[in-house]
Amino acid sequence: MTRKNGPGHWVRVCRDADVPFLEGRRVEVGGFYVGVFNTEEGFFAAYDVCPHRGGPLSDGDLAGTIVACPLHGRKIELKTGKVLNDNLSCTFTFPVRVEDGSVFVDAEALTALKAPAREAGSAA
Amino acid sequence: MSKRSKVVVIGNGIAGAAFVDELLTEGPEGASITLYGDEKVGTYDRVRLSEYMAGTVGLEELGLRPKEWYEERGIDLRLGVKVIGVDTRSREVMGSDGDWVAYDRLIFATGSQSFVPPIPGHDKEGVFVFRTVEDVEQILEAAPKKAVVIGGGLLGLEAAWGLVARGAEVTVVDRAGHLMNQQLDKAAGVMLRKKIAELGVGIRLEALTEEISGNGKVEDVRLQDGEKLPADMVVICAGIRSNAKLAHECGIETNHGIIVDDYLRTSAPEVYAVGECAEHNGVVYGLVAPALEQVRVAAECILGREPAPYHGSMTSATLKVMGVDVTSAGDVYGSKEGSEAIVSSNPLKGTYKKVVVRDGRLVGAILLGDKTGAPHLLAAVRREAPADEVVELVLGSNGEVKALQLPNEAQVCDCNGVSKGQILVAITKKGATSVAEVGTATRAGAGCGGCKPVIKDVLEEATGGAVEEKSYLCPCMKLTTEDVRGIVKERGIRSVNSLGEACGAGKACSDCKVGLTYVVSEVNANRHEEERHARHINDRVHGNIQNDGTFSIVPRTRGGVTTAHELRRIADVAEKYDARMIKITGSQRLDILGVKKEDLPNAWEDLGMPSGFAYGKAFRQVKTCVGTDFCRFGVGDSTTLGIEMEKSFENLYTPAKVKMAASGCPRNCAEATVKDVGVVAIEGGRWQVWIGGAAGMDVRKGDLLATVDSQEEAIKVTQAFFQYYRENGRWKERTYDFVPRVGLEEIRKHVLDEESGEPERLRERLRAAKEASFDPWQERVKNKTKNQFAGVINDT
Numbered sequence: 001m002t003r004k005n006g007p008g009h010w011v012r013v014c015r016d017a018d019v020p021f022l023e024g025r026r027v028e029v030g031g032f033y034v035g036v037f038n039t040e041e042g043f044f045a046a047y048d049v050c051p052h053r054g055g056p057l058s059d060g061d062l063a064g065t066i067v068a069c070p071l072h073g074r075k076i077e078l079k080t081g082k083v084l085n086d087n088l089s090c091t092f093t094f095p096v097r098v099e100d101g102s103v104f105v106d107a108e109a110l111t112a113l114k115a116p117a118r119e120a121g122s123a124a
Numbered sequence: 125m126s127k128r129s130k131v132v133v134i135g136n137g138i139a140g141a142a143f144v145d146e147l148l149t150e151g152p153e154g155a156s157i158t159l160y161g162d163e164k165v166g167t168y169d170r171v172r173l174s175e176y177m178a179g180t181v182g183l184e185e186l187g188l189r190p191k192e193w194y195e196e197r198g199i200d201l202r203l204g205v206k207v208i209g210v211d212t213r214s215r216e217v218m219g220s221d222g223d224w225v226a227y228d229r230l231i232f233a234t235g236s237q238s239f240v241p242p243i244p245g246h247d248k249e250g251v252f253v254f255r256t257v258e259d260v261e262q263i264l265e266a267a268p269k270k271a272v273v274i275g276g277g278l279l280g281l282e283a284a285w286g287l288v289a290r291g292a293e294v295t296v297v298d299r300a301g302h303l304m305n306q307q308l309d310k311a312a313g314v315m316l317r318k319k320i321a322e323l324g325v326g327i328r329l330e331a332l333t334e335e336i337s338g339n340g341k342v343e344d345v346r347l348q349d350g351e352k353l354p355a356d357m358v359v360i361c362a363g364i365r366s367n368a369k370l371a372h373e374c375g376i377e378t379n380h381g382i383i384v385d386d387y388l389r390t391s392a393p394e395v396y397a398v399g400e401c402a403e404h405n406g407v408v409y410g411l412v413a414p415a416l417e418q419v420r421v422a423a424e425c426i427l428g429r430e431p432a433p434y435h436g437s438m439t440s441a442t443l444k445v446m447g448v449d450v451t452s453a454g455d456v457y458g459s460k461e462g463s464e465a466i467v468s469s470n471p472l473k474g475t476y477k478k479v480v481v482r483d484g485r486l487v488g489a490i491l492l493g494d495k496t497g498a499p500h501l502l503a504a505v506r507r508e509a510p511a512d513e514v515v516e517l518v519l520g521s522n523g524e525v526k527a528l529q530l531p532n533e534a535q536v537c538d539c540n541g542v543s544k545g546q547i548l549v550a551i552t553k554k555g556a557t558s559v560a561e562v563g564t565a566t567r568a569g570a571g572c573g574g575c576k577p578v579i580k581d582v583l584e585e586a587t588g589g590a591v592e593e594k595s596y597l598c599p600c601m602k603l604t605t606e607d608v609r610g611i612v613k614e615r616g617i618r619s620v621n622s623l624g625e626a627c628g629a630g631k632a633c634s635d636c637k638v639g640l641t642y643v644v645s646e647v648n649a650n651r652h653e654e655e656r657h658a659r660h661i662n663d664r665v666h667g668n669i670q671n672d673g674t675f676s677i678v679p680r681t682r683g684g685v686t687t688a689h690e691l692r693r694i695a696d697v698a699e700k701y702d703a704r705m706i707k708i709t710g711s712q713r714l715d716i717l718g719v720k721k722e723d724l725p726n727a728w729e730d731l732g733m734p735s736g737f738a739y740g741k742a743f744r745q746v747k748t749c750v751g752t753d754f755c756r757f758g759v760g761d762s763t764t765l766g767i768e769m770e771k772s773f774e775n776l777y778t779p780a781k782v783k784m785a786a787s788g789c790p791r792n793c794a795e796a797t798v799k800d801v802g803v804v805a806i807e808g809g810r811w812q813v814w815i816g817g818a819a820g821m822d823v824r825k826g827d828l829l830a831t832v833d834s835q836e837e838a839i840k841v842t843q844a845f846f847q848y849y850r851e852n853g854r855w856k857e858r859t860y861d862f863v864p865r866v867g868l869e870e871i872r873k874h875v876l877d878e879e880s881g882e883p884e885r886l887r888e889r890l891r892a893a894k895e896a897s898f899d900p901w902q903e904r905v906k907n908k909t910k911n912q913f914a915g916v917i918n919d920t
Contacts (some may be wrong), residue, residue, distance in 0.1 A: 022657035059632035059661040070661040
């Protein structure tokens with residue numbers, strides 16, 4: 001992983017071409033699973049464990065900036081992490097930027113997460 | 125409440141956590157809270173309470189609140205610390221950490237545990253105790269041959285049925301005079317006994333268990349009258365016992381539980397008790413909903429408001445045993461003065477209906493053997509509806525249920541706590557026009573679904589007419605499957621993306637994208653532009669996603685026929701890729717469960733078999749019997765026909781999944797009459813073709829479409845019907861809904877009248893679609909998208 005200068009803790013995770021348009025893919029940042037999404041409004045990143053039952057959001061269905069979890073269809077607004085169709089707590093989202101074909105995720109928000117993704121009930 | 129009143133809560137289960145939440149509604153500065161938590165039950169995530177109540181998740185699965193949550197709110201959380209003493213005079217509690225903590229208000233929320241009667245031998249191996257339905261699984265795993273269930277209540281009967289269903293010989297022993305005596309009166313209990321006995325369960329009533337004997341392990345159960353019941357398992361379902369010991373030791377008045385008044389106050393000043401440890405009016409409630417009602421009242425008291433007194437909770441129960449419908453609510457005995465009962469009983473049909481009325485209002489009800497109107501009746505008891513509204517429910521002979529005039533505050537959806545008023549707002553303000561849309565707006569009906577008939581009534585009442593449940597393919601744009609088909613055909617659309625640009629569907633919400641893909645692909649005979657983002661993950665990686673994010677693999681074994689070679693490879697693949705389970709599915713196939721996404725391509729390569737499409741809205745398989753090949757009764761070669769059918773339909777998508785079967789004689793061992801398409805051989809080399817059958821969530825006997833003279837003709841008829849359904853079925857509409865909607869005569873006109881040429885045109889279009897179809901597991905060689913099967917894609 002490469003450090004990126006500037007405020008926050010920017011980590012290079014993949015190339016933009018690695019994530020097909022309107023799909024998500026999973027990356028790992030500091031032991032946590034993060035879903036990277038290539039939407040019509042650009043790239044977004046969210047903690048890849050659905051707040052409902054731990055489903056892999058990166059395998060979800062994408063439209064606009066909303067991803068629907070593949071397990072039980074909980075919809076998450078990637079801009080805010082809000083669950084739109086259930087009374088659940090927000091999922092973590094991370095600032096993303098794309099430069100020269102590389103996708104960077106700001107890992108600073110990861111300090112808010114306590115348990116590593118591997119133990120959060122979601123298999124690779 | 126005075127500033128910084130000191131509140132101590134003992135118990136961190138559902139009631140305790142809910143209580144803290146209620147106090148926090150005043151803001152954290154209102155009270156200083158000390159919370160003692162039992163180490164076994166962590167702090168409950170209240171957000172998921174509705175799911176817990178709906179039974180979709182167990183307590184163990186409920187999330188834990190991090191310690192920070194408490195710190196932020198200034199709560200002194202003492203996890204793993206037991207309260208060992210309370211001085212109700214100096215108003216202090218002492219914990220096992222040695223600290224004395226002073227309180228202004230003390231709340232017992234110590235819960236309960238399973239009650240184990242002091243029967244000699246209850247500690248022997250093979251004796252189980254349980255309270256929750258989840259525990260049943262553990263018991264079933266032990267697979268007893270002969271079991272005795274002690275306790276004939278709701279859970280006891282469910283446990284008994286679970287064991288019977290697994291082939292065990294079961295006897296239920298209860299000390300009371302009739303089964304489910306908490307929920308049923310004697311007459312209903314007697315009728316229930318007959319029904320349960322018909323299921324093969326032995327029943328001993330007014331029977332006291334004297335001893336569980338055996339050499340270390342259970343061998344038999346001896347009853348007081350001397351009878352010995354041989355058993356290798358004993359399941360004790362004798363209810364709960366409140367954790368009231370601590371309160372009792374501190375001089376607080378207790379009986380079965382900690383005795384509380386109508387404001388949940390105990391006999392000690394400023395000490396309250398809520399939940400399963402509390403006894404109100406002689407009743408200890410072992411359910412979540414009453415605990416929460418109690419919590420609300422007690423919290424209001426402490427916050428200095430003046431709540432309405434708690435007069436006990438209406439409880440309801442539904443027995444979930446196959447073929448026995450029992451619903452019970454409220455006061456079924458009518459034991460209070462002034463109660464009257466209206467009863468209608470038909471022992472020949474095995475039905476019993478009773479409503480208990482007091483002061484002209486409904487206070488209790490039993491429905492046995494007939495659940496018509498059960499949701500309405502439950503709702504009516506909850507709001508103590510006027511008696512004349514419900515009399516017809518009991519006495520009505522035609523079984524038709526009239527919608528009841530619910531007041532706005534009446535709760536309709538128990539699971540998610542949605543009132544009629546909230547549903548009306550969804551209808552009038554948010555424009556909901558169907559049960560599904562009400563569900564989206566309010567979550568009503570999203571739990572157990574039992575209230576959906578009531579939601580429909582509310583809709584009809586609000587809209588002043590029968591509600592036509594329009595099934596939109598795209599609810600956002602209000603487009604039906606027919607609308608979308610029209611747009612695709614008219615404009616020659618070949619991709620979901622251009623369809624979205626044409627009509628807006630699938631742009632802002634992903635719900636319809638998979639359906640749009642189906643229509644686009646079907647209209648274009650699979651010569652469309654494939655967009656994987658518009659497929660569900662199952663159809664992006666060609667496996668069925670499991671609850672842990674892994675996938676299942678079901679290879680195609682046509683007609684359920686396989687070979688020793690294939691079985692070896694399946695076994696090897698399961699081992700090599702650490703499958704969690706290999707299972708024979710309900711449709712004669714082998715399912716390798718729990719394979720990681722990144723292992724799928726290699727697993728398919730090792731298998732060398734095509735995809736069985738067990739994951740999509742697609743043709744699945746043809747279940748067969750061995751027909752004339754082996755069976756001495758067979759009159760037709762169902763295996764060959766089934767394999768031929770499977771070859772002609774495989775790799776094709778459909779509006780909803782399609783399962784087929786071929787039986788070699790009218791004994792119908794392949795169960796062809798309850799499949800989407802089924803063929804059954806009859807004498808003289810002839811075949812019946814059945815359509816629209818189901819034996820899943822809905823059970824429907826298929827309709828006999830035609831009887832034909834040969835295998836070739838049978839295939840031709842099934843092909844024409846299959847394509848007709850592909851072209852005219854609505855998205856997610858199974859054939860068992862499609863066939864009655866379109867009508868058998870209409871279907872016959874299109875698929876049987878060969879002279880018109882239409883059946884042949886249908887088959888021609890089927891062939892065209894088939895030519896452009898393929899085995900998706902070939903994508904292991906050439907991926908369709910970048911990182912299609914990748915687990916984690918980080919580069920360095």
